[in-house]
Every structure is written in C-alpha cells, then in structure tokens.
Amino acid sequence: MSDFVSSGWSVFVAAITVVSLLACLALLVGASRRKVMAGDNTTGHVWDGDLRELNNPLPRWWAILFVLTVIFAGVYLVLYPGLGSFSGQLKWSEDGQYQAEMKKAEAELAPLYAGFSGMTPQALAGDPKARAIGERLFVNNCAPCHGSDARGSVGFPNLTDNDWLWGGTPEDIVKTITNGRVGNMPPIAAAVGSAEDVRNVANYVLSLSGSPHNNVAAELGKAKFVVCAACHGPEGKGNTAIGAPNLTDKIWLHGFGEETVVRAVTQGWHNEMPAQAGRLSEAQIRVLGAYVWSLSQSTAPAAVAR
Amino acid sequence: MADKPRVISIAAEPEGGAATVSLYTSGATIHPRAVHGLFAAWRWALVWVTQIVFYGLPWLTWNARPAILFDLASRRFYIFNLVLYPQDFIFLTGLLILSAYSLFLFTAVAGRLWCGYACPQTVYTEIFMWVEHHLEGDRTARIRLDASSWNANKLLRRGGKHLVWATIGLWTGFTFVGYFTPIRVLGASLLSFGLGPWELFWVLFYGFATYGNAGFMREQVCKYMCPYARFQSAMFDHDTLIISYDEKRGEPRGGRARTADKAAIGLGDCVDCLLCVQVCPTGIDIRKGLQYECIGCAACIDVCNGMMDRVEYPRGLIRYATQRSLDEGGEPLTLRRVLRPRVLVYTSVLLLIGGAFAVSLALRPPLRVDVVRDRGSLARLVDEGRIENVYRLQVMNATEATQRYRFAVGGIAGALASTRGETVLAPAEARWVPLAVQISAEQARSLGPGVHKIVFQITREAGDGESEVTVDERSTFVVPR
Numbered sequence: 001m002s003d004f005v006s007s008g009w010s011v012f013v014a015a016i017t018v019v020s021l022l023a024c025l026a027l028l029v030g031a032s033r034r035k036v037m038a039g040d041n042t043t044g045h046v047w048d049g050d051l052r053e054l055n056n057p058l059p060r061w062w063a064i065l066f067v068l069t070v071i072f073a074g075v076y077l078v079l080y081p082g083l084g085s086f087s088g089q090l091k092w093s094e095d096g097q098y099q100a101e102m103k104k105a106e107a108e109l110a111p112l113y114a115g116f117s118g119m120t121p122q123a124l125a126g127d128p129k130a131r132a133i134g135e136r137l138f139v140n141n142c143a144p145c146h147g148s149d150a151r152g153s154v155g156f157p158n159l160t161d162n163d164w165l166w167g168g169t170p171e172d173i174v175k176t177i178t179n180g181r182v183g184n185m186p187p188i189a190a191a192v193g194s195a196e197d198v199r200n201v202a203n204y205v206l207s208l209s210g211s212p213h214n215n216v217a218a219e220l221g222k223a224k225f226v227v228c229a230a231c232h233g234p235e236g237k238g239n240t241a242i243g244a245p246n247l248t249d250k251i252w253l254h255g256f257g258e259e260t261v262v263r264a265v266t267q268g269w270h271n272e273m274p275a276q277a278g279r280l281s282e283a284q285i286r287v288l289g290a291y292v293w294s295l296s297q298s299t300a301p302a303a304v305a306r
Numbered sequence: 307m308a309d310k311p312r313v314i315s316i317a318a319e320p321e322g323g324a325a326t327v328s329l330y331t332s333g334a335t336i337h338p339r340a341v342h343g344l345f346a347a348w349r350w351a352l353v354w355v356t357q358i359v360f361y362g363l364p365w366l367t368w369n370a371r372p373a374i375l376f377d378l379a380s381r382r383f384y385i386f387n388l389v390l391y392p393q394d395f396i397f398l399t400g401l402l403i404l405s406a407y408s409l410f411l412f413t414a415v416a417g418r419l420w421c422g423y424a425c426p427q428t429v430y431t432e433i434f435m436w437v438e439h440h441l442e443g444d445r446t447a448r449i450r451l452d453a454s455s456w457n458a459n460k461l462l463r464r465g466g467k468h469l470v471w472a473t474i475g476l477w478t479g480f481t482f483v484g485y486f487t488p489i490r491v492l493g494a495s496l497l498s499f500g501l502g503p504w505e506l507f508w509v510l511f512y513g514f515a516t517y518g519n520a521g522f523m524r525e526q527v528c529k530y531m532c533p534y535a536r537f538q539s540a541m542f543d544h545d546t547l548i549i550s551y552d553e554k555r556g557e558p559r560g561g562r563a564r565t566a567d568k569a570a571i572g573l574g575d576c577v578d579c580l581l582c583v584q585v586c587p588t589g590i591d592i593r594k595g596l597q598y599e600c601i602g603c604a605a606c607i608d609v610c611n612g613m614m615d616r617v618e619y620p621r622g623l624i625r626y627a628t629q630r631s632l633d634e635g636g637e638p639l640t641l642r643r644v645l646r647p648r649v650l651v652y653t654s655v656l657l658l659i660g661g662a663f664a665v666s667l668a669l670r671p672p673l674r675v676d677v678v679r680d681r682g683s684l685a686r687l688v689d690e691g692r693i694e695n696v697y698r699l700q701v702m703n704a705t706e707a708t709q710r711y712r713f714a715v716g717g718i719a720g721a722l723a724s725t726r727g728e729t730v731l732a733p734a735e736a737r738w739v740p741l742a743v744q745i746s747a748e749q750a751r752s753l754g755p756g757v758h759k760i761v762f763q764i765t766r767e768a769g770d771g772e773s774e775v776t777v778d779e780r781s782t783f784v785v786p787r
Contacts, residue, residue, distance in 0.1 A: 032329050059526055060332040132737075139698070139738050144682050148698045148740035149726065153683035256687075295726075 007085070014084035017077065025070050032063060106281065113283035121170030124287060125294035134291025137284060141276065142292075150295050154255055155271065160295045163251045167240040168296060174289035178282075180275030183243040187268035191227045201225055202261035208236045208248045211256070228265075335452065336525060336589040338435065339445040339581070343608025345422075352423045353432055361477075364484035369706055372488045382734050388667075389704045389734050393674055400663040407659065409534075411652040415644060416547040416626070418538065418602030427527050428603065430478075430520035431587065434471055441467045445584055471521045472513070479513030525588040528601050535598060542596075543629075545643045549602055550627040551582075551593040559593070564617070575619050582606035582624060592624060672772075673711070674702040675764045677781040680740075685784040691747035695783050699739045701764065703731040710767045713741055717760035718753065718783060721745050743783060755787040 034043060034055070045053040080088040087093070116130055124130045139148060145156045152158040157165060165183060166176050189198050200221030205228070206213035225236070231244040238246035245253060254260055254269060276285060366373035368386055375384040383390040390397065412419045421428060442448045442463050454460055483505050484492055495501050501509070519527055528535050542548065556576035562568060568575070576593070583591050585605040590597050592606045610624040631638035680696035688694045703709050710730050715723040725741050743760065745753075760783045766775040 033326050034329050035326050055327065055329075057327075057329055057331040059530060060330045061526075062530065063330040136738075139740070143680070143698075143740075147682045147696050148680045148738070149696050149742050150740070151686075151694075151696070151742065153686050156682070 010084035014086065017083055021070055021073055025067070028063070028066050113287070116287055117283065121286070121290040121293055124290035125297070130287050131291055131294070134287050137280070137288040138291060141280065141288070150292070155253065157253060158251070159292055161251060162296055163246060163249055164240060165243045165245055168293070170289055170293045172240070173292050174285055176273060177280070177285050177289055178275065178277045181243055181273040183269070183271040185264060185269040187266055188227055189266040192224050192265060197221070197224050198262055198265050199258070201228065202258050202265060205236065205247050205261050206258065209250050211250060213258070333526065336587065337445045337448045338587045338605070339584040339609070340439050341585045341605045341608050343611060345604035345608050349423050349428070349432060349603065353429050356424060356429055361481050364481055364489040374485060375488060376486050378486055389706060391674060391702050391704065391736070393676075393702070397663070397667065400659065403659055404656065404663060407652055407656040410541065411649065411656055413538075413541040414543070414546060414648055414652060417542065417549070418600070421528065421534070422602035422604060427519060427532070428601065430516055431524050433474065434520040437470045437474070438467055441470070471517050475517035476509065476513040478516045479509040479511065482512045483508045525599070528588065529599055538598060543648070545628050545630055545646060547626045547628055547638060548596050549592060549600060549604055549607060549624065550596070550632055551624050552622070552627070552632065553593075556593065556623050575614070575623050577613065577617055579613055581609045581613055585609045670704070671775050671777050672705045673709070673764065673766045673775065673777055674704055675762070675777055675779045676700040677762055677779045679781065685786045688744065692744045693747070693750045693785055694742050694744045697741045697743065697781060699741055699762065699764065700736060701729065701731060701739055702736040703734060706733045707769060708732055709769065712765050712767060714763045714765070715743050715760055716763060718745055718749065718758060720749050721760060721783070723762070745783070750785045753785055755785050758783045758785065
C-alpha cells in the first residue's frame with residue numbers, strides 16, 4: 001500500500017472487502033430459498049417445450065461450506081494482512097518470513113560449516129565436500145560475471161590464471177569477496193600529453209609484454225610512462241594494493257591491442273566487484289575463497305580429447 | 307414415471323400455487339443392508355487386492371531403501387529400480403493418460419466398474435460398512451439404534467465403531483505419508499513423538515479424510531463431489547453394460563402368495579420386496595431405470611438373485627444388460643456389439659500410449675543431461691585467436707551407484723570440450739558441470755560469425771557389469787563478429 005500516500009485508500013479497500021464479504025453472505029442466504037411449483041416439485045422453469053427443472057436440493061453441508069469460507073475470510077483478514085493497510089494480528093510479512101527461513105537454513109547449515117572452521121584454506125581446497133559446496137556457491141553467486149568455468153570475460157577477470165589484480169593468496173581472495181573491490185583507472189591523457197603521446201605510450205605498454213607494437217612509437221612513449229608508473233610501477237608490474245594490473249603479461253582484462261590501451265588512457269576504466277558480505281556468511285565466504293584459490297592452483301584444466 | 311402421461315407444463319402456475327422451499331436439505335442417512343453374492347465377492351476381492359498393495363508397498367524394501375519412495379525434499383522418486391527426477395514428469399503424465407483411457411474403455415464396455423469395485427471411496431466405504439455391520443448390526447438394527455435414545459449399549463456400539471473407524475483412518479494416513487517418508491523412519495518417529503509438523507498434518511488430514519468420506523460422506527461424495535459421475539452420459543451408449551431392472555419381466559410388480567400363479571393374478575416377476583432399495587448404497591430404486599447416482603456396485607443384482615432363488619423364479623430380473631439387449635432382446639455383449647468404433651478407438655489409443663510408455667521407460671538412459679549456455683558471456687577470444695564458449699551441463703545420475711562421466715562435443719570438426727577435473731557423481735546426485743568448448747581461429751573463420759549447431763556427447767563410463775551409455779544433447783556455439 002506504499003503506492004498510496006493517503007490512508008483514505010486503505011479505508012476504501014478495507015470497506016470494499018468487508019462489504020463484499022457481507023454481500024456474499026447475504027446472497028447465500030437470499031438465494032438459498034426458491035419458489036417451487038407445488039405438486040410436481042419443479043421450479044416452474046421450462047425449456048425446449050418440455051424440459052423442466054426439478055427441484056433437486058443440495059445437501060445442507062454444502063451451504064455450510066459456503067458460510068465457512070466467509071468465516072475463514074474474516075478470520076484470515078484479522079490474522080493476516082489483507083484488509084487495506086492493516087497488517088494483521090500475527091504481524092506476518094513476506095520479509096519476516098524470508099528472514100525466518102534464512103535463519104532456519106543458517107541454523108541447519110551451521111554444524112556443516114562448523115566442521116570447516118578449523119581447516120586452513122589449503123585443507124579446504126583439498127576437501128571434496130568443501131569443494132563441492134564451494135563450486136555450488138560459485139555457480140550461484142560468482143558465475144554470472146566470472147563465467148561458469150571461472151575464466152571470466154571481457155571486463156570480468158579470469159580467476160583460473162595466476163594473475164591477480166588484488167592479490168591471489170586465500171586471505172586476499174576472502175577479503176575481495178567479503179568487501180568487494182573498486183578498480184579505478186583515471187583518464188590521464190591530459191597528463192600524458194598530446195594524442196600522439198598517448199599512442200606512443202600505448203605502444204610502449206604493449207612492448208612490455210612483447211605484444212605486437214610499433215618499436216619507434218614505443219621508444220618515444222617510454223618517457224611518458226612515468227605518469228602510468230605511479231600506479232603500475234616503473235616496470236609496469238602493477239600493484240595489487242590498489243588493483244593496478246600487471247602490464248607485462250599477455251592478460252588483458254578489457255581486450256587486446258593498441259586501440260584498447262589508448263581508450264584506457266584517454267577515458268579510464270571503472271570496475272567494481274560487489275561486496276558479498278551481506279549475501280554470504282563468513283563461513284560460506286571462507287569455503288568459497290578456498291575454492292576460488294584452488295582454481296588457480298591447477299594450471300591447465302583437464303582437456304578431454306574427442 | 308413411464309406410466310404417467312407426459313404433461314407439458316407451460317410456465318403457468320398449476321393449481322395449488324407455489325411454495326417456497328430451501329434449496330438445501332439435510333439428506334437422510336442411508337443404512338444399506340449387508341449383501342452377499344457373486345458381485346459382493348468380487349468387490350471384496352478387489353478390496354483385498356488394492357488394500358494389500360496400498361498398505362503393503364511402503365514396507366517393501368529394495369536396494370536397502372523403500373521400494374517406493376517419493377522423496378519430495380530432495381526431488382527424487384524411487385520406484386523399485388527406477389530413480390526418477392522431476393524431469394521425468396512425463397512418465398507420470400503418461401500414467402495418468404493410461405489410467406484415463408483405461409477408465410474410458412472399461413466404462414464404454416461395462417459401465418461404472420471402477421466406481422462399483424475399485425474406487426477408494428467404494429473400497430473404504432465397504433470396509434467401514436463391514437465394521438459398522440459387526441458393531442451395530444444390520445440395516446434394521448442400525449435404524450433402531452439411530453432412533454433410540456443414548457444409553458450404555460448405544461454409547462458402547464457407537465463409540466466402538468468410531469474408534470475402529472478412526473484407527474483405520476489414521477493407519478491409512480500413516481501409510482499414505484509412508485510413501486513420502488520412509489515408513490520405518492516414520493514409525494520410529496511416531497513412537498518417539500517426533501513426527502515433523504507436516505508429516506503429522508498429512509497423517510491427520512488423510513486420516514480425517516478417510517474417516518469422513520468413508521464413514522459419513524459416502525454416497526454424497528459420488529453424488530455431489532465426484533466429477534467422473536457427472537460425465538457418465540458421455541461415456542455410455544446403447545451397448546454399454548449397465549445395471550438394469552428388466553421392466554418387461556418384472557412389471558406389474560406386487561406381493562403374492564408363495565403358491566400363487568403369477569400369470570393368473572396378472573403380476574410380473576418383481577415381488578416388490580424392496581430389498582434392492584435397501585441394499586443400495588446410494589439409496590436409489592434401480593427399478594426407476596438408469597440414474598446418475600447408480601455407482602454400478604451390483605448389490606441389487608446380488609440381493610435380487612437371492613430373492614429370485616427363494617421364490618423359484620429365474621435369476622437376472624436385475625442384471626448387467628445393455629439398453630439394446632433390453633429393447634431388442636438377445637445377449638448384451640456380443641462380439642459385434644463390443645467391437646464398435648469407440649471401443650476400438652479407445653483400445654488402439656490405449657495400446658499405442660501403453661506401448662510408447664513401456665518402450666520409453668525401458669530405454670530410459672541411466673543419466674539425464676540439460677545443457678545451458680553460460681549466461682555471463684556469449685563467446686570469448688582466448689589464446690591464439692581461438693574462440694571459446696562456456697556451458698553448464700546439469701548431469702543427473704539416475705542410478706543408485708557412483709558413476710563417472712566424460713564429455714565430448716561434435717557438430718563442428720575440431721571442437722574441443724574441456725572440464726575441470728573428473729566428473730564423478732554420487733548415487734542419485736545431480737550436479738552442474740561447467741564446460742568450455744574451443745574451436746581454432748581458422749575453424750571460426752570458415753564457419754563465419756553467427757550461431758552454429760553443436761552436439762554434446764555425455765558418456766556414462768562402463769562400471770562393474772554395466773556398459774557405457776552415451777546421451778546426445780544439442781546446443782549452439784556462437785562465433786562473434
């Protein structure tokens with residue numbers, strides 16, 4: 001009822017509900033008696049010349065059922081929300097039920113997770129039961145962005161390689177999942193210089209990883225890399241403390257090539273990993289973190305030949 | 307009705323005027339007289355068969371678990387060797403269609419056989435009436451007891467009856483819930499007062515429903531609630547066996563001396579003993595012809611045959627007959643009459659669906675797979691310009707052994723499927739398996755951008771004594787622009 005600002009609507013709806021219920025009852029009583037033509041026990045209705053309606057009374061319990069539905073409706077409306085904005089004597093609400101069910105589920109899961117609490121992330125990653133839970137948690141919570149196979153997509157990091165924006169220890173991963181991360185690359189073309197300078201520095205960046213680039217431009221851009229080095233480090237190795245990517249490997253979060261790097265320098269990037277603390281419990285995050293960590297430990301996924 | 311001339315009344319009020327009456331009346335209790343005979347014996351045989359199956363099945367053990375168990379919480383349905391998933395719902399649909407067509411077929415040929423002999427409403431009513439008969443006596447004794455004032459005798463008999471009824475009802479409810487919770491576990495938790503709230507609710511609900519329907523509602527369930535009773539007119543035709551009173555032979559009815567010559571006093575075979583009315587569980591007079599209330603229990607046939615024997619008239623004044631055999635004479639069920647189009651159509655549809663049902667059940671693979679494209683990404687470019695698509699395969703182990711699976715992909719030459727680690731599923735486990743498919747840059751170029759068909763081959767590896775089983779599941783592969 002939050003759509004209606006005035007309480008008048010609530011009263012209006014409640015009044016309609018009550019009047020309708022009473023009208024049902026009145027109709028029931030009113031229509032329960034009928035004029036019957038005396039003598040032949042028919043109602044006097046005739047169709048098709050000779051088809052007559054016999055008075056064939058229903059059992060009384062049938063009528064009582066009708067009355068019971070009206071009584072049920074009355075009791076329901078007193079106990080549960082339904083009468084305008086009246087929230088009912090039981091104070092039931094969808095949200096309350098959700099919270100209660102979550103609480104119940106948590107209580108049921110507590111002993112399961114209690115068994116995991118003493119285990120190190122490495123031990124958790126090796127435990128088949130914990131892994132299975134971690135996998136389910138991943139598929140339900142992480143896969144929408146990072147992909148079902150955790151290998152990410154453009155803009156969403158691959159979690160199965162050894163390249164970590166914010167650090168790849170189990171503790172780092174748990175921190176990332178719990179609090180989320182905000183990666184911000186500011187547009188710094190102005191600090192770099194002209195459009196030409198930006199192109200040159202882009203080529204220098206590509207040269208760091210041995211990706212295809214223009215040698216001359218890269219040489220010219222080297223000096224301008226100081227601007228980038230503030231975050232990515234003088235050697236372009238990145239900085240996991242602030243989520244600055246390593247530029248010397250061939251892993252490109254936002255795509256590959258000169259144009260993409262130029263775009264990053266001129267327009268910047270803003271990436272966000274949402275915090276999961278409100279959605280997952282601490283125990284769940286530990287299990288999930290260990291699972292994610294384990295993904296980067298076995299390097300090559302087992303390829304199955306045809 | 308037939309003896310009165312038909313009066314066509316034109317809405318005008320007849321003399322005597324109109325009275326206002328209630329459209330609801332409290333129906334009189336029907337006290338059917340106990341009956342013995344061929345058809346009663348058939349009904350009791352079916353009571354035994356259906357109830358031994360119903361009460362017995364949950365106790366049967368198979369593979370160290372209940373033979374029949376509908377595990378709603380984990381959504382697995384165990385029927386002897388079968389492990390069914392919710393995805394196998396089509397089999398339930400098939401079963402219901404088979405039941406419906408069987409019902410149509412039996413009804414078209416022989417009327418309300420189901421209602422008269424096998425319907426739970428009839429079966430439980432029969433059991434409850436047996437209890438009633440033994441504690442309160444037969445019809446006349448019960449009518450007397452009904453009318454008598456409350457005394458120790460009435461209290462004892464009535465109380466005993468309700469106690470037995472309630473016990474049967476609760477046992478029925480307990481058995482019913484035993485199909486959904488292993489009945490031994492249920493029994494143990496019942497003894498320790500540890501039933502779950504829903505289990506308790508359903509035991510009581512089914513107990514109450516049995517007690518109420520078989521003890522009190524009885525014929526009212528058939529008359530006012532059952533939809534099947536209501537479309538009998540569409541099921542019957544002139545060649546359907548119905549319980550019929552042979553009016554030509556019976557009328558004019560009337561009492562007579564044992565020695566009287568019925569021809570001389572101008573009477574038919576019906577001695578008007580009213581036994582057929584007294585035994586009728588729905589309280590109708592079959593001599594008025596076919597009525598929708600008639601559930602085809604044949605109690606009137608049994609009792610009338612007994613009376614015919616006593617008065618030494620031939621049996622069958624009330625008998626299973628068809629409308630045609632009554633009108634034209636002759637045998638009711640001749641081959642030519644039975645094999646009429648509707649019966650042939652019902653039979654062939656029944657055989658067709660039954661065959662398809664049996665074959666698909668027999669060929670049902672021991673695994674089930676659903677392929678879902680990853681929702682996160684359409685396609686991605688990986689090393690050396692290779693194109694990768696990601697899928698989730700829900701692999702369902704429909705056996706009661708641990709199984710190992712492997713995956714392959716066809717439809718695009720050179721496509722390679724990869725999963726992380728081995729896929730081993732516990733008995734009756736279902737799991738999402740992420741799976742990536744790669745094709746080379748050249749292959750992608752030759753296919754061109756767009757959506758291409760691929761086929762996953764999911765293989766259940768050979769285990770002890772079991773051969774390999776491969777299931778094909780279609781999906782698509784996207785090559786980006």
